[in-house]
Amino acid sequence: MPNRENLPPLNRQFVSHFGEMGSRWGINRTVGQIYALIFISPHALNADDIAEALEFSRSNVSMGLKELQSWRLVKLRHQPGDRREYFEAPADVWEIFRVLAEERRRREIEPTLSMLRMALLEAPTSDAERHAQERMKEMHELIDRLMTWFDDVQKLAPETAMQLMGMGATVTKVLEFKDRMTGKSPAKLAATTKDN
Amino acid sequence: MPNRENLPPLNRQFVSHFGEMGSRWGINRTVGQIYALIFISPHALNADDIAEALEFSRSNVSMGLKELQSWRLVKLRHQPGDRREYFEAPADVWEIFRVLAEERRRREIEPTLSMLRMALLEAPTSDAERHAQERMKEMHELIDRLMTWFDDVQKLAPETAMQLMGMGATVTKVLEFKDRMTGKSPAKLAATTKDN
């Protein structure tokens, strides 16, 4: 029966760091700690394990796990001959990142995009509204581009995506070269490169 | 003297959306609304303008502006013959995104990287610690790569970065091609492409 005392120092440090950081993210302290614990655990944990290790009430753990499930950050497992539910984090950290990014997008970005799209359909009735719409259009376009690009990257397999990330500088060079060849319009550039 | 009533519907909608979203971000409702108001305003605003438009107390606005300044999201201006400070958002939305990303990195990622680096220097004294370190190493590597790549992209001028984002699919193709040519090791790939 491992309680917080039994968490080795390294593990304890990691868990409590995630607790503190949790608040800077949207996530709360408890949920952060629960996830950290699951993440570094060599095997799946059940709710009682977690409650004991972190000295949280059982109900708090239940809520925390529900929250983590809604973020799709934990996987549910069952041990043969044990009715309790066991939770584990994906083995692949890239997978974790991808899911996290997807969820944040769904919760934090999509609603804003909808709102902006709605607002941009309205006919402005004053200079104040006209200017506001102008700004909203700029914002919408930026977010939209970021998301389209993110979609593309997200489709890559982890390995390929990791490669892509090692290549920022190189990609720049490619772009500069293409620029010289094709002129500067992004649309034109995209069209040209896609035709290859 | 514009108060909240005088905010046209479109502007009001935008402002209150940012208030609600603010909480999903780390930022609070008030700060979100203040920034939204500044962002869509055609001219710089002073603290009294903001307090009046949003019906917040003057001190609340003061705190909110301080917060926004700490995020480097507002620029300070002075009107000739007026002692009050006026605030505005950068005209370039890409600039806003860049600053936001930098600050989030500094506040939310760097501390975690340091913690991980520290933890990875310790000699594990049990299997639990050994496994935890293994996981931390994976996490550290992922974050480290993401950041290096982000540095590269961030160095690009806005225009070029926007182009890059239009190119996700194309970049994938380039990588797949390089793969076939050079074998799959990321290190090898990076070396090869950088040598060009």
Added chain:
DNA sequence: ATGAATTTTCAGTAATTACTGAAAATTCAA
């Protein structure tokens, strides 16, 4: 079906975070 094991819900309370008004500090023109 029954009931033991397990999970979830939820009302009450604790803890945290946000907001205000008043007072203090700062800034700057005269």
Added chain:
DNA sequence: TTGAATTTTCAGTAATTACTGAAAATTCAT
């Protein structure tokens, strides 16, 4: 300097969010 204009601080309070224990609901072996 002085003091009016402006901004900041801060103690008190309001509002929100997090956490708990007890009770309800669910699940599943018998």
